[in-house]
Amino acid sequence: MSYESDLPETSSYSPTAVAISAVGGIALALVSVWWAAGTAVFYEGLFRISPTVDGGGVGTDWVVGNTVPWLDFLIAFIHAADVLMGLFILLMVFVHWGAFRRLAAQMQDPEEERREAVATDGGETE
């Protein structure tokens, strides 16, 4: 494109590499989904919970009838990870929120600029 002609040369990715990666990515997705789906992709209906099912049917919590102890652990672990990461992310939000407020205080006040604009016709600025 014309407007790019006199812009600086920057190292980028070659179109061939991009094309090969794109084909590779789609191929990976196709193989993964083919492997995961087996012969039946849409079996959601089979497992949809009916809230009326009593006492340990498909409709109850996954814990009921679970016989795999490490799945219990996995879910307890991810609960802990959610809470710990959540608190950490909250800390990050507050640190950045605070930093942004300090940075904003260093910037020009929008009101100030309006006053300066008035000053061009001879008015006085503070």
Added chain:
Amino acid sequence: MTNLDHGKFTRVTTTFHSLLALDVFLLFFTGYSLTFNDELWWLLTLMGGAEGVTALHRVAGFGLISLIGFWAILMLTTDTGRSNFRAIVPTGDDVRAFIQDVQFVLGNADERHPNAKQFAGGDHESIPLLSYIGKGVVFIFAIELFLLTISGLLIWSKTGLMQYFGTKTAAMAFVVFHGLLGVIMLMGVMFHVFEHGFHPAFYPVEPKAFIPRELIPETHADGDISDLTLAPSWNTVSNVMGALTVVGIVSVMIGSIFDEGYPVPRELTVGGGPEHLLLTVGINAGIFVLFVGLVLSMYGNLLRVRWERRLEEERESGRTTATDGGTPDD
């Protein structure tokens, strides 16, 4: 548009970022309207109920695997890609940047560490490609997306998973694990939206991730942040978005502790109880933050299109007026 030392990513990176964002937002909207279906019943209904949403979720999942595969191959097969690995490895400076950020907020430091700066002013050489937050985002999101893809593929076909584990509850447990795992990323993306949308110098969106470096001239702004004018709406909007981000993060975190049954009941039930009303409002606040992120991502691309058009106009006028020795106006 100000020239704020931005133009650090290639065109491929910026395009990839936008596509990944779109895909991940779709995965969030579909996945969490299932997990938090009693709080987000309207979203679930809007996208075609449980059947429609699971189909959309799978389509987006396919897209995610394609994007991950594309990026992994590109990073490994190209020199530019491999050279970037050095730039994303966290260093001691990143830890110092975090500590200095806390000091900065408390008023004990005068400025942010170079590894924390999004606004670089005139001194662009000392500012790394990614801030310490950027490096964290790359690592945490990469690990999360990988684990989510693996667990997502495992539960793609529940009957397939049951062949491995022998029980339905094991398959259901994997669904729960997948949903809970995504909560970390959901909270991270809310923070990501806040961090890159509401920096006072870049408000309403930081253009770094949208305007590729080949389109940014090598000259950099001389001044520092005190030369810039704050947008009149920044104060109000950043406070509202900050509050919504905090409420959203807290709510999905609490929701993730309660919601661990199989995600979608056959008949939708809107949860009851006053404490649940709070959670419903909070989770919807979080989803609103994601919607804002989606809009800002589109706005970033709009900025790129405008920027390209302006560059083109400058080239055009440069050719016509500069012939007689005049300099084209800005």
